[in-house]
Amino acid sequence: MQHQFEQLKKEALVALTSARDADALRAWEILYLGRKGKLAQLMEKLGTLSVEEKKKVGPIANAVKQELTQAIEVKRTSPGDGRSSPGDGFDTTLPGVRPPQGHLHPVTQAIQEIEDIFSRIGFHRARHPEVDTDWYAFESLNMPADHPARDEWETYFIESPNHRNTESQKLVLTPHTSNGQVRELEKGKLPIRMVNISKCYRRQSDVSHVPMFHQFEGVYVDEHVTFQHLKGVFEYFIHEFFGPKRTYRLRPFHFRFTEPSVEVDVQCDVCNGTGKNCRLCKNGWLELAGGGMMHPNVLKAGGVDPKKYTAFAFGFGVERSYMMKSGLKVDDIRILYKNDLRFLEQF
């Protein structure tokens, strides 16, 4: 008899471990602890025992009952159990209810990343005018009036009420961020580690040009700046922004305001630098930026002694860099400034 109770206990506890939801627990309870359950049936048989045996088996029977009752209680309050039953219509495939979600313009996202990359090497952002005089936009950059180099910028000219338009005071919409070079030098605080990220304007509008775009311009002025620093900063930026595996090259170029001057190419990721049948790149390379050692005339224009200080300056296009990085292939770059929310909400 005693053995039968022990058996029942074992059986019940094993059964209990596989009861995983409320229904199963209820069924277990009825089967073992119910009024006509297995334990009750066994207990009825106690009446057939002798008094002595009753004394011996009775406490055991009660202990089993207590143990099973406790077991199901524990099971009922344990967090792993008491799961909801299948078929209750709870639908996990319903779409999530999102909190309001906004979007930053892709150009802003690019600017933030660029700003962070440069701030890590101590280059701080500065602010310079978007409408500036011919002096800062061209003349002070070693491009006198009528210099053919000016043709490379399709410049917008500005007429402002009450503004006197003498030759060097003539107003332009800055066609590049380089107007910040002499402005930064003129502040007279050396050394300079500046990055000027700003809007620029050129008279061109087609699938690959926008009349307003962004550039970032880096300037480093100190007593010991060499071309190697420029190369180092190019390399650092390219590896940070495009990834450490992206190869680049410096190619001799000409700018009036730097000497020596280079252009920077990065390897095309569309054709992997092979240039084969690639419509995007030139022989496997994509033009990315220009820069060089600041021309002594520019340093002088900013009141800095070129005998004492050397400097570099460079400029990148933000949109161009961003599109080359993200592999974002838009048919028409002007979509960036169309402000179609269906486009902006994808970023």
Next chain:
Amino acid sequence: MNLLVSYNWLKEFVAIKQSPEKVAELLSLHALSAERLYHIAKQMDKMVIGKVVKTEKHPNADKLSLNQVDVGGKTVQIVCGAPNVHAGMLVAVALPGARVRWHGEGDLVTLSATKIRGIESFGMMCAANEIGLEKYPDAAKGIIDLSWLQYTENGSLDSRDPFSGVRPGMSLVKALDMDDVLMDVEVTSNRPDAMSIVGVAREVAAVLNAKLSLPTSPQPSPTRRGSKGEVPISLSVDIRAKKLCTRFAAIAIDGVKVGPSPWWIQKRLFMAGLRPINNIVDITNYVMLEQGKPLHAFDADKITESLNHGITESHIIVRTAQKGESLKALDGRIYPLTESMLVVADAQRSLAIAGVMGGEATGVTEKTKTIIFESAVFDPVSIRHTARALNLHSEASNLFEKGLSDESVLPALARAVELTLEIAGGQVASKLVDTRTQKHRITRIILKSKTIERMLGITLSVKDVVRYLTALGFNIEATSKKQRARSWRVTAPWWRHHDVTIEADLVEEIARFYGYHHLPSKLPDGPLATQDATDKKIFFWERRVKELLRGAGYTETMSYSFTSEAAIQKLGLDPAQSIRIVNPLTDDHAYLRPRPIAALLEIVSANQNDRDHIHIFELARMFRPRVGKLPDEPLRLAGAVVSADVFREAKGTVELFLHGMGIASQRISFPEYMEDEFAPWVDTRRSVRIMIDNEKFGSVIMLTEKARKNFDLKQDVALFRIRFEELTALATTTHGYTPLPKYPPVLRDLAFIVPKTVTYAAIDAVLRKQALVTSVELFDLYEGEKIGADKKSLAFHVTYQSPERTLTIAEVDVVQEAMIKELEKKFGAQLRDF
């Protein structure tokens, strides 16, 4: 400027052993960017010479012909749409598998045998512009007629003409002798000398360390003389505009036979993208391509001459144009000239716009017998002004305006004479006239080894410095005879006089020759620089606020800084008070925007059909004129809201970002607009100012009905705008805090029905001034028929709390009772049951 450089032509001048790819790579790394390579043999792959055997009408199409074409050993059937096909014609056939540019446009298409209107066609007969010869006469009209290839079948006049043995089936590239590679080379504006085959050859030879052998033509001298030994043409040049023309050389050749150029010349012009005209004009262009020096040829018989004892006297004058003068140029158009423009003239009239374009009247034609070649150098600024003013840009003006050396004059002229005598016959009939207006000056630049180190961070051996500069044509000698002299006197070669003028220019030559790829890289390692405190604040908060608004569900827009007259007027503003763009691309972009509002409304208007909720913002500079200063460029944060409750959402957004910027709500108020404030598009009764510490910072705006219509807005829009720079001056990341209450609050919900004219602020003030009330929150606003059309219901969560003790229900009831009474008395408020 880009130049298409023929690899074969280059090889005539430089002993190149490397492949075109290798040359392009090294040239790009050390000198000029060779951007793309075009293998003509690849482009003309599967293209052959065909001979039309039979041509007839296509049975199913009026405009198509059905042709049997001999393509060497077999005859194929080709359907063609060109009208100029005839039997016996030699044509360029692109067989299946060839890649052609249909009608000279778009991407290359690979041909396959196909059926055209039910008839099989094996390839196509090509137009000139479909096989890459865009400048061939009538390149787009009909298929290219190569029948002329037969004329030289029995041996060519010129050994460089390759056509003996041209027969159907021969590959097109071979028949045309065009198995070449073109390098598309970008030439920077400081290097007009490199805008030529010779110029590129100099660089290639230096970079490859290969032998350079440039053409040297004999100095021309008269080859025809009269019976007494006199020169038949007496040529003289008078430079009157001495500052604008520094050198002018000329020479006459008579007895020339003008006609088409031999193919080898035409071919090179085609490959460079130039159009052949006749042999004399082609020679001037050929020499320009070869040497980068523009020339001009006049028909000497059209120039006013006088006859003096059997000698023809031609007098050429270089002067500025006279008032009212005009000239019909070679392009057939008449150009009115101004007194600042330079012309080449005879005694009576101008003959050419100097350095820009020749005149039609004195141009060389098939009838020309005597020519005068001009080789001159004009002032770059003057040429540039003239070309711009006339909107007439030629290959010549593009070179002249970059600045050419006076020393380029004679080699080019001699080369042109040499080619003319060879190709067009004739004899030199005048002396070589060569007039200079200034002495040839040579600049010596002192180059110090120290400067190289200072700029490049490397130390080069004396040997290397000398080797690099010498390879590039510079003359270099040590400033002292000491063995270890570390400075040099350097003279640039004549073709670099304009662009190498200071020491830094020499450092660049050395750097590129050494190779930027060989230089080490270094990160900035000196002392740090500090950021301007104002800039720092603005950039910090710019990012914070953008992120904050993004988190709140706003999408950032970015609009052009341009605006239109119409958009300014839609806001009721005066365009005359705005900043105008002198040379806008379109009317839409004629002004700089003074305010952010119009762009936002345009965006709402453009997007409103897709959605009924819009939350957008922009942070950008606006542009406003200032007296005696650069325009003001204030940063404005502005946004627009379309939703169920636009005004409150816009206002709440302002509260949100002001809180995010650490500006305490007690400092902020939203007073109504003053009656006399100028803001024509603002419905002032429904709009408020944003004030911080009683100073105006911006506004929350509802539009007037008219303004809404102006922008075609279908729904209510609320806007906010705020002066951002000034705001960042107040912003802070430091926060104080109020200790948390120790005793529990009593929370009560109360709703009142009041007349619609009673403002929220009035009720709020009464609630808040009660003792024990620590917070009041509006949680429901109801208007509806149930409570009467002139009424509204406001429901509040009111919090009672004491910092000192736990409140009893009884004392809260007392306060609440008094509050309700006051509201009843002041506003006729009725307490509403829930």
